[in-house]
Amino acid sequence: MTDSHAFLSAARDLLGDRGLATDPELVEPWLTDWRGRYTGRALALASPASAEEVAALVKLCAEHRVPIVPQGGNSGMSGGATPDESGNAIVLSLRRMNEVRSFEADAREIICDAGLILQTLHETVAAEGLRFPLTLGGKGSATIGGLISTNAGGTQVLRHGSMRAQVLGLEAVLADGSIFDALTPLKKDNRGFDLKQLLIGSEGTLGIVTGATLRLLPALAERAVLWAGLGDIRDARKLLLHAQARAGDALEGFEIMPRHSLSAVLNHTPGARAPLQGEHEWNALMELAADAGGAEALPDLAQNLLESAFEAGLVEDATIAANERQAEEFWTLRDEIAPAERALGPAMQHDISVPVAKMADFVAEAVPKVEREFPGTKAIGFGHLGDGNVHFHVLAPKGATPGEWEKTDGKIISKFVHDEVTRWGGSISAEHGIGQLKRDELARLGDPVQLAVLRQVKDALDPHGLLNPGKLL
Secondary structure, three states: OHHHHHHHHHHHHHHHHHHOOOOHHHHHHOOEEOOOOOEEEOEEEEOOOOOHHHHHHHHHHHOOOOEEEEEOOOOOOOOOOOOOOOOEEEEOOOOOOOOOOEOOOOOOEEEOOOEEEEEHHHHHHHHOOOOOOOOOOOOOOEHHHHHHOOOOOOOOOHHHHHHHHHHEEEEEOOOOEEEEOOOOOOOOOOOOOHHHHOOEEEEEEEOOEEEEEEEEEEEOOOOEEEEEEEEEEHHHHHHHHHHHHHHHHEEEEEEEEEEEHHHHHHHHOOOOOOOOOOOOOEEEEEEEEEEEHOOOHHHHHHHHHHHHHHHOOOOOOEEEOHHHHHHHHHHHHHHHHHHHHOOOOOEEEEEOOOOHHHHHHHHHHHHHHHHOOOOEEEEEEEHHHHHEEEEEEOOEEOOOOOOOOOOOOOHHHHHHHHHHHHHHEEEOOOOOOOOOOOOOHHHHHHHHHHHHHHHHHHHHHOOOOEEEEOOOO
């Protein structure tokens, strides 16, 4: 890197005082990841107000060889938006770029800046009778650019796919400062590689997402939220198949949680109540949804689904949310698992996937295997059974020291879990990205051919290695 004073002076001339912060008190909040696992240093916090300002800044960084760490809502789970400890990089925040550029309700398309908050997007399109079919617990802080860069998932992937499936067009700034503009949505386009798909999920290592064209759907007119108690996770797999056969495309979500997770939430969350009278080893949360065309038939569909599940011996007990308030209460029980677990003490959290057909068997075999290998731990799996992605967490033994256990025994446990996932033909990152948390594990377990291609692409698009260095690869 050339003289940092010269670079910062040029950057301030470009962005102004509002767009460039060097005061440690202003920069410090953005140097630690959401989980608190990684803390770095930075030359400055840059907050451009447009794609053109991002492009000019990236050109300046390329000239001075200043690394760039793009950051959206700083709510990632893998440390992908946190700089290293060298202090040579700038954090490039997209939060000022939070506008809706155009909204075509008839076409069910919206073009927005990368810094737009997911919840704001939901509210904007809902006012026009539409919805964006991706949601997650962090919707109040997650940005569209961050969701695209990590190819985020959430609770509606079963029906609508991950973030990749929602992006119709993309705008990004490349490592040389040029603007890649593919915002125009085309149903058919065979002009070579689909470069926007290459950028989606690249975690800011190939380009900086500045805008996107997103697909929208008609607003829901009716939904039915169902809760079922099960004796075994393999019964949950059978229930999933039953629900898909009975409900078809109306099945929008299928989440599972073990008894331990539900108990933790009930103890941790004020006002939380169990949906069923007795305890069950496993619980399934299902959501059926319909637009105006299917709203009238949805209540009967939900009732018939549960009745047939009882007749088939798939559930021990079950209920349907009586109203919207109760439906939200059911979902709160699912959304509060992570904070409820954190209150119990240290844990190693794994965002993994295996083929959908194998997930129930994987959890049934991996949980006791981990607990035998590491006495005193508690292994649990919960999440999106319908798309083969569960959050496989291993809670530390009683008395473990937070901060120390994760760096010692915790690392050994994670390697063990990742080895098991790989043996089952799965992925060590289903929806949270690689970042710096899983970079070394990807290098250890990833397919050598795939990794070689990834590095070749990175070298071609970012020859100086300035875009989010130390992440993914």
